[in-house]
Amino acid sequence: MPTNFVHLRLHTAYSLAESTLRIKNLARLVSEDAQPAAAITDTNNMFGALEFSKAMVNVGVQPIMGAQLNITDSQGTGEVVLLAQNETGYVNLSHLLSDALLNSEANANPHCNFDALAARSEGLILLSGGVMDGFVGLPASDGRQSLAKSRLQALNTIMQGRVYIELQRHGLGAEQVAEPILVALADNLDLPLVATNDCRFDSPKMAGPHDALICIGTGRKVSEENRIKYSPNHYFKSGKQMTDLFVDIPEAIANTVTIAKRCSYMSPERAPILPAFTAGTDVTEDVALARQAEDGLAHRLERYVYSDDMDAAAKADIAKPYQDRLAFELGVINQMGFPGYFLIVADFIQWAKNAAIPVGPGRGSGAGSVVAWALSITDLDPLRWGLLFERFLNPERVSMPDFDIDFCQDRRDEVITYVQEKYGKDRVAQIITFGSLQARAALRDVGRVLEMPYGQVDRIAKLIPNNPANPTTIAQALESEADLRAERNQDEQVADLIDMSLSLEGLYRHASTHAAGLVIGDRPLADLVPLYRDPRSDMPVTQFNMKWVEQAGLVKFDFLGLKTLTVLQRAVEFIAQRGIEINLDAIPLDDIKTFEMLSAGDTVGVFQLESAGMRDVLRGLKPDRFEDIIAVVALYRPGPMENIPDYVARKHDPSQITYMHPDLEPVLNETYGIMIYQEQVQQAAQVLAGYTLGAADILRRAMGKKIKAEMDAQRATFVNGAVDNAISEKLASDIFDTIAAFAGYGFNKSHAAAYALVSYQTAYLKANYPVEFLAASMALDAGNTEKLAVFRQECQQKGITIKPPCVNHSFAGFRVEPDNNHPESDNDKLAIRYALGAIKNVGAEAMARLTEKRDAGSKFEHLMDFLERLPRDASNRRQMENLVRAGALDCLHANRHELLNNIDYLLAHAETLRRDKESNQNNLFGDDTDSMASSLRLTPCEDWVPMDRLKEEFDALGLYLSAHPLDGYGNQLAKLRIITASELNRQIEAGRPPQRVNLAGSITGKQVRVSQRGNKFAFVQFTDQTGVFETTFFSDVLSNSSDLLNDDKPLLVSANLKVEENGPRLLAARVQLLDDAVAAWHGGVGLWIRDDKPLEQLKSALRDDGPGKAEVKLHFTVDGHDVRVALAGRFKLSGELRQNLRRIPGVLEVRDL
Known part of the structure; x- marks a missing residue:
């Protein structure tokens, strides 16, 4: 039997840091209680409207769209709930929220006034607000009865009979004061009553975690008295509990169902909506796209494909596959209804290029489209590099195209401004994203509001494995980490911390803006989705995140800022100052100097190729063709990295190349028989089992998801097709298994190729114009x-x-x-x-x-x-x-x-x-x-x-420029077996970290802290000529070296290296002055002098530096004979002295002995 009650005031987790009610759990609660409907009424937003609608429909519950919003008059501000009756009401609610958020001051509570409400009141029902800060309930509870009455009268005038007076019974004293006043006002003004429960958590046991969440959101402590507190009764009550609670006012319960019946609209899913692209008078979008693409292809072929000695027949032969591919792609694009999308993207990219704004050659699967190449959306020839259109837009699986466009990061905003001006500022917005409480953050936040010792909480948080790519949950950590389980079992306070954090983990904590996503509508966006303002951005932001904004019908365009493009442009500008014009689209892709530099691992500053580990790979690989760059970009990731040694070995020894089946040779020969790219999965299915490339893309996706039912169906199709191609069933099944194992980490070749091109362009400039390239890199x-x-x-x-x-x-x-x-x-x-x-x-x-x-x-x-x-x-x-x-x-x-x-x-x-x-x-x-x-x-x-x-x-x-304090030590550092910061990083990245190291450096920073046990420890930052390193000094080493750490002189640090989940840590074991270490080595210097003029200065400098254990030998020429004289005594020979000796006039050379 359906319950005769409907919750009309539900705050979901999208009421950020105010509620722990997750939409999925809420749908279950409503369904289990057989409530016929439910309203979402988050604070000042509709972030969850579409997600809520779908979740409720999936469990057979009517969703009601609403929100809690502040109303302002001359006497102040208070909250009301607005519920949408129909589409008009939904659009009006969207505009009211959007305007309140976009037009309120950055730190002010979003609100609207009576005029705004009056202009957008149609199709809305208004609930008057509770006693905590309600527009009517608060003055009714604090003795301002006349204000409550006048506000109700004003609201009723605007809403024309669609105002309900809210009654709430959470056990608050203010509610008991307000209720008789509100009932009397309802009678006096002939307004209906409605019972609501301000639901913030799902059950009474969640009151504690919810209270902690409120403290996290407001920056307070649980122990504080003067702060926002909710009673334990703000939980999701059943229909029976609400009916029993208001047994004396049954009409207040009945009106919840009445209101639900008056509401018949939910946040809709829509087919993709694009603005109409003005292609010219009486020209349709598909015709305009075909014309632009055909003209663009002809230009591309003439400029980049044909050679000067080709006749018309040769050109026709070469053009044929391009033209066939273009015709095929245009047919798919038009059939799917996306010609406007391509025209829009091509338009703003062409505008950017005309404005001299650097644009990337492509990113993602879009680089596989000949149409995109012809329109100059991308800059890679898909046929030359074997890139597949079906990986981008599959004719057998309808989905939106998705171009990710890289722009110069300094001028990306100019392109966005162009789009705003072309389509209208009210039709262009960025996309919201939500930051959630991850496991470690939840533990630390809860520990802070519970006032547990920082060191204890930090130690427990660090027991959660750190895996940013696939974050570990607290529940997973409790299963895998015995130490975490032990902490929970041995300490009741820790158990409370973990249990409370489990309850809050994953909740949204804040909203921000997606780094790249932009949507463009064919009408004011607030007609389609509500808008939000990120204080850090001047642009409006959709209240739906990436997943839901696309389901609402808005099409996403990715405008990314890539610093490397700016570096390239700046370098080209520097080179032009010499009268040399560089067209990066036309540089040779077989430049010998470039590949020699790459083969030497000389890739500092080279896009995607500059990490120490990647430099090691390049030294072993010795790349000599562009395809090798594509491959290493694809391979240098967790998982595929295991294939790098095999790839390198096969490149240098072709006898090691094997294929699972001869038909795979044309598919895999480029990669020496190793499957690297997702496109190779598609091509393998095509040649072995007769798949179309579109069907093969569906196969690839199924293999990536590893859903058993889909895999079983695909296996049967693959094996049957292979058998028809004269391949044995067993071999076909084995090949299927091999491909399936690879498919999970295969890389998109189109994306790898596009990024490899940027890598090559940076490498080309560094190899051929190193000064300009490094100057540009430093500038950025x-x-x-x-x-x-x-x-x-x-x-x-x-x-x-x-x-x-x-x-x-x-x-x-x-x-x-x-x-x-x-x-x-x-x-x-x-x-x-x-x-x-x-x-x-x-x-x-x-x-x-x-x-x-x-x-x-x-x-x-x-x-x-x-x-x-x-x-x-x-x-x-x-x-x-x-x-x-x-x-x-x-x-x-x-x-x-x-x-x-x-x-x-x-x-x-x-x-x-x-x-x-x-x-x-x-x-x-x-x-x-x-x-x-x-x-x-x-x-x-x-x-x-x-x-x-x-x-x-x-x-x-912030760095040593004219010299470095270590410069004077010469090869003495090598004698002390000192490793440089850059070499240490290289060994760590290459998976060969040393256990004990000697490092030399000058101190650039120091942070001293006190442990939970009262012991001092310090993080000390050093620099050498190659980089920086940080070393941890625990109390015993710190106390023995405190004087040295307060000195400005270079130090020799002996440290143990620990490679942990959070990264490598250097733990100091011993520290000494570098001068003392050098002196103890008993080394010396030879001084080559022109004549006896520098002798007095030499004598003074050596005397000032003090006695030591090193010898000094003078080298000079007398009558054409080389003379060498060892000075009497032994000298300290500090690094500073060595540098000073080089500056003395007449000293030709200073060399370590």
Whole structure:
């Protein structure tokens, strides 16, 4: 028997951090209680409307669309519930919510006023609100009876008889105060009553976890008194419980069913909706697509396929398969009704290219379409590279096409703006995404609100295996991790923590915007789906996520920002400054220098190929064709990586190549008999078992899902088809099993090929134009000092000079310039000029204005000239200090320490000059620049010694640029068996991590913490010439080395390496001054001198460094004979001294003995 009650106030988990009611569980509860209908009324949103509709229909329950929304009048704000009676009401509710969210201030509670409600009231039923913060219920509970009455009257005037006064009985004192007032008002105003329960969790036992969730959402602790609290009665009550609860007011229960009967609309699923593409007068979309595609194909063939010596007949022969494929694809596209989709994508891509915005060559399966290639949506020839259209758009399985488009990340927003302007801002939106409470986060959040010790909670959270690609749930961890089970069984508080976290795990915690997804409608989007505002984005966002927005009929377009495209463009622009024009679409794909570089593993900065592990693969593979790049992009992933050694071996020894059946040779010969691509699954099914490529795509998907019933059906089809092709049943079954085992991790060749092309383009530029490429790479990572340090090391290895930042020669970004002081001389040798904007805390925009001021006149002649033209937004203390520390003012005053000590004086001068200029006062010296320069009176001081200078430079740049503290140690580091940071990372990535290592470096950061037991430990960051590394110092090692860790001198750290789930960890075992370690080695140096002039300086420098255990030998020439003299005594020979020795005039060479 159906229950004579309907819940009209259900908050699902989409009431973010307010409810634990998951829609799937809610559908079960409603169905089990035989309730005929249920309303979703989440707070200020309809995130779950379509999901709720489908879930309820699936269990035979009528879904009612609604939401809780705030209404504002002159007396304040309060919530009401709005329920949609029909399509008009649903659209109006969508617009009310959208407008409230889009038009409210960023941190304000979304709301609408009476005017907005009046304009959108048709088709809606209004419930008056509860006592906690209801528009009517709250004033009724706190003595403002007249306000409650006037609000009801105003609402009834707007809603015209579609207002119900809510009664709730959660056991709150305010409800007992309000109820007689509300009943009296209902009688007085002739308005109906309705009983609701503000459901927030499914049963009374969930009251505790729900309370914890409220605290997580509001940043409070469970123990706090003055906070939002819900009674245990906010659970999902059965129809009988509600009927018994309101036995004295039966009409309030009966009206829930009355309201349900007045509502007859649910969030709809729709066929794909696309805006009409204006293709011209009286031209249909399919005709327009065919014309553009045919013209585009002819252009592509002429430019990239035909050779100059071909006659018309030869061209016709080559064009035939392209034209046949084009005709086939157009037929499928038109049959499926998607010509408009292709035209829309081609239009905004062509606009981007016309605007000189870099666009990627393709991504995903779309690169397999000849139509897409002809329209310049993609830039890979599908026939040349064996890419399949059916992998993208299957004529035997109707699904939306899905192009993922990469744009230059700096200008992606321009393309989105174009789309908004073309189709209307109210018809274009991004797509929402929801962040959920994962296992570890749930434990940590619950532990925080329960005020459990951080260390204890952190230790328990870390017992959950960390697998970002496939997150482990708490329930799974309890099954697999004995330590977690033991913690739960031994400690009641831990058991409560785990149980509560289990209840909250997976709930949505916050909403944000999908990184790439965009939808375009044929009408205002709020007519189709409600909209939301992400405070971090200016664009509206759909309230339905990716899954549900597509089911609602909106078509997704992916606009991705790819930094590498910007790097490529910037490099091409730098190269053009030499008069060399590069068309990346036309570079040769068989460039010898490029493949030699790849074979050497020289791929720092190369897209997809720069990890240490990938470099090892390339060194072994020795790629010599583009197909090898496609293969390694596809293979270098968990699972397929196991095939890499076999692939490499077969490439170098063809005798190892085998095929499961001879007919597979044309399918697998490109990959040396190894199945790598999903397309090869399709082609294998086609040649062995007679599948069409469309049917083979369905087979591939079935194999990936591994659903038994589907697999059994496909096995029968495959085996029968293979038998018809004269293949034995057993062999056919074995081949099917082999292919099925592979299909789960096979890679999309179209995607691999498209990304391999970007990889090759970056490699080509690095191999042939390394200075421009590395300058472009640094420009795009200007804010990432770790990457800049890597690029600095790369430049050093390649003999490329990085010139220091300079206010007279640098720009805001990195630039390329001749590697000499005279641009009119030989320009073949190029250098990179360090960017002013890459100096810490100066601001790229401020530096751009500074260089604009400089370039509007002439270079700064002296400090006073610089101060006079210094823009206001580039003249705060921190900016000036870091410009000085980085050496950017060396061209005007070489003593950095002196400048830094006079910063206040200089800034005051700059401000005085600026005020004089703004008030049109001439300065005291007029145009006499020499007098201006001499007017500065700096307080003199000694400049920093080289090591202090380096430290200050590091603080300003975040890396060592002009030198590194380890540079002076030469091959002494090798003698101490020191491993570099980059080599350590390479060994770890290659799966060969050493257990004990010696590392040398300078400290760049330190964090000291206290453990739960009161012991100090520290995370210490170091840098060497190749990168950075972090080492953990536990209490015993920390206490023994605290003085060393507070020193600025380079250190030698002996550490144990632990490779854990969270990544590798270095645990310090011993630390000492690097100088002491070098001295203990008893090494020495040889000094080659021109004559006796440097002897006094040498003697002074050696004496100042102090005695040690190393010897010094002088090498010089007398009468044409080489003379070698060992100096008396032994010397310390610190790294700093070694660097200083090289700077002494007359010293030709300093070499380790």
